[in-house]
Amino acid sequence: MGTPTRRQILAFLVAAPTLTIAVNLTGDEPTAEAAIPTPPAPADLIDLGELLILAAAPTSNMLILTVESDGMVTLQLPREEVGQGITTATAMLVAEEMDIPLSQVRVRLDDARPELLFNQLTGGSNTIRAVYEPVRRAAAAARTRLVAAAAARWDTEASSLRTQEGEVVSLDGLHISFGELAVEAANTALSVGSPALKPESEFTLIGKATSRIDARAMVTGTQQYTLDLDVPGALPTMVRRPPSINGTVRSVDNAAAVRAMPGVVDLAVIQTGVAVAAETFGQALDATRALKVTWNAGTVDSESDATIKKKLRAAALPFVVPPLLTQHVDAEFDFAFASHAPLETNSAIADVRADRAEIWAGLKSPIVAQQTIAQELGLSEDAVKVHVIQGGGSFGRRLFFDSALEAARISKAMKRPVKLMWSRIDDMRHGRARAASHHKIRATYALGNVLTFEHRVASVETDFRHGLGEILTAMAANLPVGGNLSFAQTVFLTTIKSPYNFGVTTQLLNEVPLKMHTGSWRSVYSANTRGAEEIMVDELARKLGKDPVAFRREFLKTDKQRAVLNKVATEGKWGQSLPAGFAQGVGFHEEYKSCTACMVTIDARDTKNPRVVKAVIAADYGRPINPRGLEAQLLGGLTDAIATTLRAGLHLDRGLPLEGSYSQFHYARQKDSPTDVKIFIMPPNGEPGGAGELGVPAAVGAIANAYARATGIAPRSFPINFPVDFEPFPR
Amino acid sequence: MPNYTFSVNGKTVTVDAPADLPLLWALRDKLGVKGPKYGCGINVCKACTSHINGKAVNPCVVPVADAQGKEVTTIEGLADGDILHPVQQAWLEQDVAQCGYCQPGQIMAAVALLKRTKKPTDADIDAIENVCRCGTYFRVRKAIKRAAELMGG
Ligand code: FES
Ligand code: FES
Numbered sequence: 001m002g003t004p005t006r007r008q009i010l011a012f013l014v015a016a017p018t019l020t021i022a023v024n025l026t027g028d029e030p031t032a033e034a035a036i037p038t039p040p041a042p043a044d045l046i047d048l049g050e051l052l053i054l055a056a057a058p059t060s061n062m063l064i065l066t067v068e069s070d071g072m073v074t075l076q077l078p079r080e081e082v083g084q085g086i087t088t089a090t091a092m093l094v095a096e097e098m099d100i101p102l103s104q105v106r107v108r109l110d111d112a113r114p115e116l117l118f119n120q121l122t123g124g125s126n127t128i129r130a131v132y133e134p135v136r137r138a139a140a141a142a143r144t145r146l147v148a149a150a151a152a153r154w155d156t157e158a159s160s161l162r163t164q165e166g167e168v169v170s171l172d173g174l175h176i177s178f179g180e181l182a183v184e185a186a187n188t189a190l191s192v193g194s195p196a197l198k199p200e201s202e203f204t205l206i207g208k209a210t211s212r213i214d215a216r217a218m219v220t221g222t223q224q225y226t227l228d229l230d231v232p233g234a235l236p237t238m239v240r241r242p243p244s245i246n247g248t249v250r251s252v253d254n255a256a257a258v259r260a261m262p263g264v265v266d267l268a269v270i271q272t273g274v275a276v277a278a279e280t281f282g283q284a285l286d287a288t289r290a291l292k293v294t295w296n297a298g299t300v301d302s303e304s305d306a307t308i309k310k311k312l313r314a315a316a317l318p319f320v321v322p323p324l325l326t327q328h329v330d331a332e333f334d335f336a337f338a339s340h341a342p343l344e345t346n347s348a349i350a351d352v353r354a355d356r357a358e359i360w361a362g363l364k365s366p367i368v369a370q371q372t373i374a375q376e377l378g379l380s381e382d383a384v385k386v387h388v389i390q391g392g393g394s395f396g397r398r399l400f401f402d403s404a405l406e407a408a409r410i411s412k413a414m415k416r417p418v419k420l421m422w423s424r425i426d427d428m429r430h431g432r433a434r435a436a437s438h439h440k441i442r443a444t445y446a447l448g449n450v451l452t453f454e455h456r457v458a459s460v461e462t463d464f465r466h467g468l469g470e471i472l473t474a475m476a477a478n479l480p481v482g483g484n485l486s487f488a489q490t491v492f493l494t495t496i497k498s499p500y501n502f503g504v505t506t507q508l509l510n511e512v513p514l515k516m517h518t519g520s521w522r523s524v525y526s527a528n529t530r531g532a533e534e535i536m537v538d539e540l541a542r543k544l545g546k547d548p549v550a551f552r553r554e555f556l557k558t559d560k561q562r563a564v565l566n567k568v569a570t571e572g573k574w575g576q577s578l579p580a581g582f583a584q585g586v587g588f589h590e591e592y593k594s595c596t597a598c599m600v601t602i603d604a605r606d607t608k609n610p611r612v613v614k615a616v617i618a619a620d621y622g623r624p625i626n627p628r629g630l631e632a633q634l635l636g637g638l639t640d641a642i643a644t645t646l647r648a649g650l651h652l653d654r655g656l657p658l659e660g661s662y663s664q665f666h667y668a669r670q671k672d673s674p675t676d677v678k679i680f681i682m683p684p685n686g687e688p689g690g691a692g693e694l695g696v697p698a699a700v701g702a703i704a705n706a707y708a709r710a711t712g713i714a715p716r717s718f719p720i721n722f723p724v725d726f727e728p729f730p731r
Numbered sequence: 732m733p734n735y736t737f738s739v740n741g742k743t744v745t746v747d748a749p750a751d752l753p754l755l756w757a758l759r760d761k762l763g764v765k766g767p768k769y770g771c772g773i774n775v776c777k778a779c780t781s782h783i784n785g786k787a788v789n790p791c792v793v794p795v796a797d798a799q800g801k802e803v804t805t806i807e808g809l810a811d812g813d814i815l816h817p818v819q820q821a822w823l824e825q826d827v828a829q830c831g832y833c834q835p836g837q838i839m840a841a842v843a844l845l846k847r848t849k850k851p852t853d854a855d856i857d858a859i860e861n862v863c864r865c866g867t868y869f870r871v872r873k874a875i876k877r878a879a880e881l882m883g884g
Contacts, residue, residue: 083830083865211826218831219819219838221766221806228765236760262732262749280748282756285772343770343778343832343864392768392832393864424771628826632867636829639866662862663775671857673868 035501035555036449043497046478048524049592049690051494052126054478055471056119060134064110065094065142071104071166071179073142075135078110078120079127080364081214082342082394083636084692085629086127088212090135092625096205097139097198098146100166100178102213112366112386118471122364123399123520124495125592125690128625132688136197142185144195146178149185158193200623200684207684209628214390226347226361226389227421234349234417235265235277237410240288241430242273243731244298244655245516249274253292261287268413272430275410277418285423299515301655305436308460308514308652309334312438315458315510319442326444326451329539333439333532334717336649337460337657339665340434340521344392345427350407351417356383361404362391368467369401373408395640396520397432399466425660425729433650433657434521435460439532443502443540450540450555453502457529461513462488462520486511492525498533499590500555522640523693526591527700528718531645534587534701535715538708548586548705549574560685561590564597564618567680572599572616581605582613585706589698592690594621598638598698600674604710608721612642612703615674620682622689627681630691634679637695643668645703649719653728660729666719737798739764740808746795754790754798755779758805766806766835770862777861780836780843781805787843806835809842818842821878829865837861841875850879 053060064076075094081087087107095102113120119130143163150168151158153176161168169175184190200206217223242248249269258276259267263283268275274291278284312334321328348361357377363369363386370386377384391398407420422431437459444451464487472490485493492509509525521527541551549569556562565588568574574584578601586599596619604610617634624630647666650657659665704715736745739762746761753772758764758781767790770778774792781790782804783797790803809816815823818841828834840859844851856872863871 083828083832085829211823212828214831215823215826215828218828218834219806219815219822220810221835223831224765225768225832227759227769230763236756280752280756280760281769282752282760283749341864343776343830343862344768345770391830393830395864421769424773424776632826632829632870635869636866639863639868643866661771661773661775663773667862667864668866668868669862670859670868670871673866673872675853675869675872677869 036451036503037501038498038503038505041497041505041507042493043495046494047592048124048491048494049126049129051475051478052121052124052471053130055475056130059116059119060130061137062116062119063134063138065138067142067146067178067182067185069179069182071177072106073098073100073104074106074108076108076110078113078116080122080362080388080391080398081109082362082391082398084633085212085626087214088210088629089128089625090131091213092205092210093132093135094139096203097136098143099163102205102210104166107213109388109390111388112370114367114370114381116367118474120365120367121467121471123396123468125692125694128688129592129690137195140195140197145185145190145192146181148190148192149181149187150176152190153184206625207627210626211628223390225344225392226349227419229349229360229389231349231351231360231417231419234351234419236279236281236284237275237277237418237420238281238284238288238423239270239273239275239406239426240291240293241426242295242298244301245430246300247298248296250294250296253294258287258290261290266414266416268410270406270409270413272406275413277414277416281421298655303514303655304653305651308436309438311512312436312458312460315512316438316440316456317508317510319440319454319456320506321442321444321452321454326446328442328444329536329543330442331536331539332716333535335437335528336719336722337436337652338434338521338644338649339428339659340395340397340432340519341428341662341665341667342391342393342395342397345424346403346422346431347420348403348407349417349419350404350411352377352408352411355379357408358385359404359408360387360389361401362394362398363388363401363404364394364398365401365467369404372401373405376405377408377412395522400432400519401466428650428660428665429657430517432463432517432519435462435518437528439528441532441536443536445540445544448544450502451504453498453505455507455529455533457507457509457525459509459511459525460518461511463518464488464491464520495524495526495591496529499557499561499588499595500537501557502555522637523696526589526693526697527641527644530589530697531700531704534698535704538705539714547575552586552588556588560620561588561595564595564620564682567618568597568599568616571678571680574599581710583706583710585702585704585709587698587701587705589694591694593687594619594689594691594694596620596634596694596698598702600699600702600706602703602706602710604707607711607713610646610707611672612674614676616678617695618680618682619694620685621691622686623684624681625688630681631679633691634695635677637693638677638699639668639673640696641699641703642672645700645718645720647719647721649722651724656731658724658728664726664728735795735799737801737803739803740805748795750796751794754793754795754803757795758790764805764807768832768835770833777840778833778836780839780861782839782843785846787840806839809838816842817881818845818878821874821881824877825870825874827867827870827874829867833861833863837863837871841878844875845879845882849882851875
C-alpha cells in the first residue's frame with residue numbers, strides 16, 4: 001500500500017507516546033486584563049502549517065535553482081500553483097535575494113520528487129511559510145557563487161564586489177552579467193565564502209505590490225492547463241458514472257452499439273464506471289450518455305440530508321458545563337456539504353506502457369500520487385513519472401489525485417494514452433466536497449465576563465488520505481497534546497483555536513465516518529467552526545449589552561489582533577447609520593500566525609435574496625511577500641464566504657448530490673459580489689504567516705452577523721437560503 | 732463526415748466533423764485552439780465564451796455547422812500581435828487573474844459588453860454571468876471600468 005490506511009496511521013500515532021514539545025511562545029503577550037484569560041490551545045503552540053514545515057525541514061534545502069547563460073534564473077518549486085500566487089511570490093524571493101529583475105526569474109513546478117519525502121505537499125497554507133527561508137538561501141548561495149566567479153575573473157576580493165540588476169559590479173566600475181558568469185560559477189573548484197541572507201530591512205521587492213508573473217499568459221489564452229497539453233496520441237476520454245456515490249458497474253448492456261458511434265475509439269470498464277475514448281470530448285460525452293449500464297448499489301444510498309443531520313446531532317459530544325448554573329447562551333449550527341468546484345474540472349493525462357508510465361495533472365500531493373499509481377499499475381515508483389501541471393483552481397480539491405489514478409487505470413485498460421476529463425456534473429456529484437457539519441456552542445457569562453466557551457463539532461469524516469497522514473504520524477512527537485487522537489482530531493486541534501479570552505475554552509471534534517468523497521475545503525474546519533463562533537461572539541455581545549466591535553476589542557488577546565479590527569472599523573465607518581434592511585457585520589479570524597478582520601455591509605431588504613454590497617478587510621501576515629497577491633487571496637476568501645454563507649451548498653439525496661452545475665450549486669456570480677471592496681495589508685512585523693485560507697472564516701462570520709442585524713433572523717443553518725430551486729439532472 | 736469552413740482568429744480553416752459537434756470541441760480537439768475552456772458544457776459557466784461575427788457566444792452549445800462561413804474569434808485572436816487589446820491591458824493593470832481558467836471567457840464577455848455599451852454601469856457588469864470560482868469579481872469589475880476608460884468610453 002502506498003497510502004497507509006487510517007488504521008495503520010492511528011497505530012503509528014498511538015505508538016509515539018512522547019507527545020510533548022518545548023514551545024517557545026512567541027508573539028506578543030496577552031494584554032487583555034479584565035477578561036478571563038484563556039490558556040493557549042494546541043494550535044497556539046504548534047499549528048498544522050508548522051507541522052508541515054517541520055516535516056518538510058529535512059529536505060527543505062533540496063531546492064533546484066538554475067542560472068542559465070542567458071541570465072535567466074529558474075527555480076523548481078516543489079509545490080502546486082492553482083491560482084494562489086505562489087510562483088509569483090517565490091520568484092520575488094529569488095529576485096530579491098539575487099538582485100535580479102523579476103522578469104529574469106522563471107518558476108517551474110517540480111515533477112514528483114520522492115526524495116523530498118514530506119516536502120512536496122501544497123496545503124495548510126504552508127508554502128510561503130515553508131520556503132521563505134530555503135528559497136532565499138538557495139538564491140543567496142547562487143549569488144555568492146556568481147560573485148566569487150567574478151572575483152576570480154577580475155582577480156580581486158569577493159568582498160569588494162556587489163550585485164545589482166543581474167550583474168556583479170566592482171568598486172572601479174567593472175560589471176558583468178550573471179549569465180556570462182553562469183558557467184564559471186558552476187566550477188566546483190571555485191572558492192566561495194558562506195552565503196549570507198539579505199537583511200529584511202534591505203528588501204526592496206519583498207513587500208512590494210507585484211503583478212503575477214503569469215498574468216500575460218492568462219489574458220492571452222496561452223496559459224496551459226492539463227487538458228491544453230499536447231501529449232501525442234492521448235485521446236479525449238470521459239467516464240460514465242453510477243447513479244449514486246461509489247456505485248459500481250454490474251454490466252454494460254450496449255457496448256457494441258456505443259463502440260460503433262461516430263468518433264468512438266475504445267471503451268473500458270473500470271472501478272469507477274465505464275470509460276470511453278473518442279476523437280473529441282464532444283463525442284466521448286455523447287457516448288457516455290448513450291451507454292446503458294446496470295449498476296451495483298453505492299456506499300451511501302440510504303443517506304440523504306435528513307439522515308445525515310440526525311447522525312451528526314447524535315455524534316456531537318456533550319458539554320461539560322451544565323446549563324442553569326449561570327447565565328449562558330446556547331446555539332446550534334448546521335453547514336451543508338460544499339463542492340470545491342474548481343473551474344477546471346478533474347482532469348489528467350496518462351500514458352501507461354507495460355514497463356513505465358507518465359502522468360500529467362494538477363497535483364498538490366504528487367509523491368503520494370506517484371506511489372499509489374505505481375502500486376496500482378504494478379510498476380516500481382521510479383518507472384512512474386508524474387508531472388505537476390498548474391491547475392485551474394483547487395480550494396483543497398487537488399490534494400487528491402483521483403483523476404490521475406483513474407486516467408492511469410483507463411490507459412492501462414485501453415493500452416493507449418488518454419486525456420481524461422470529468423464532466424461538470426460528475427465533478428459536483430462524484431467529486432469531493434467539504435463535509436457537512438453540526439455545531440453546538442455554549443458560552444457562560446457573569447459580571448460582564450465570559451467564563452466558559454465550549455464548542456462541539458460533529459462532522460462527516462474528512463478524508464485526509466493524500467499524504468497528510470504520514471506527515472502527522474512522523475510529526476506526532478511534536479504535538480503538544482497526548483492521547484489517542486485520530487488524524488482528523490490532530491488536524492482540528494492544530495488549526496482551531498479561539499482568539500478570545502473567554503475563560504475556559506474547549507473545542508472538540510467528533511466525526512461520523514461515511515463512505516463518500518470528502519476533502520479539506522479552503523480553511524479545513526475553520527470556515528464552519530470559526531464562522532459559527534464569530535456568530536456566537538455577536539450574540540454574546542448582545543447579551544452583555546455591548547457593541548460587536550467594542551466587545552471583540554475587549555476580549556481579543558493581543559494588540560496585533562486589535563489592530564486589524566480597528567482598521568476595518570475605522571475604514572469601514574463602523575456604526576454608520578444605514579437604511580432599513582441594510583446592516584454592517586464584523587468577523588475576526590486568526591490562524592497560521594496571521595490574523596484578519598472583515599467588515600461587510602449587506603442589503604437584506606429581500607431576506608431571500610440578500611447581497612453583500614460592501615466589504616472592508618484588513619489582514620496581518622507578519623511578513624507580506626506580495627501584498628497584491630494577498631489582497632487577491634482575501635478577495636477570493638470573501639467570495640467563497642458570500643457563496644457558502646448565503647446560497648451555495650449541496651443537497652444529498654439517496655446517496656448523490658442533487659446539484660450538478662453552477663446553475664444549481666450557487667457559487668457567487670458578479671451580481672452577488674460587492675461593488676465596493678477595500679483591503680488593507682498591515683506592514684511587516686515578523687515572519688510570513690499562512691495566507692491562502694485565512695480570509696474565509698472571518699468573512700463567514702461578518703456576513704452572517706450582518707444578515708442577522710439587518711433582518712433580525714439569527715442564522716443557524718448554512719447556506720442561509722438553500723431551496724432546491726432547480727430540476728436536478730437525471731442520475 | 733461533412734466539412735465546415737469558417738475563419739478562426741483571421742485564418743480560414745476547414746474541419747471534418749459531425750454537424751452537431753459543439754464548436755468548442757471542433758476548436759479544441761480538431762483545430763488545437765485551446766484558449767476557450769470547458770467548465771460545464773451547458774452554457775452555464777461561460778468559461779468558453781468566444782465571439783462569432785463579433786458577438787459573444789458559448790461554443791459549448793453552438794454546433795460546428797452554425798459556424799460555417801462565419802468569423803470566430805477566441806481569446807487568442809484578441810491581441811494584435813504583441814499589442815494587447817485594451818481589455819487585456821486593463822486585466823493586467825488590475826492583476827485580475829488568479830488561477831486564470833475563467834479569464835479567457837471573462838475577457839471575451841467584457842469585450843462584447845464594451846462593444847454594446849461604451850460606459851458600462853454596475854448593473855451592466857452584474858449581468859455578466861461568467862463564473863469565477865476564484866472569486867475575482869471585484870477586480871473584473873474594476874478592469875472593465877478601466878478598459879472603458881482606455882477605450883475612451
Ligand atoms: S463550458 Fe461553455 S458555458 Fe460552460
Ligand atoms: S481566476 Fe480562477 S476561476 Fe476565475
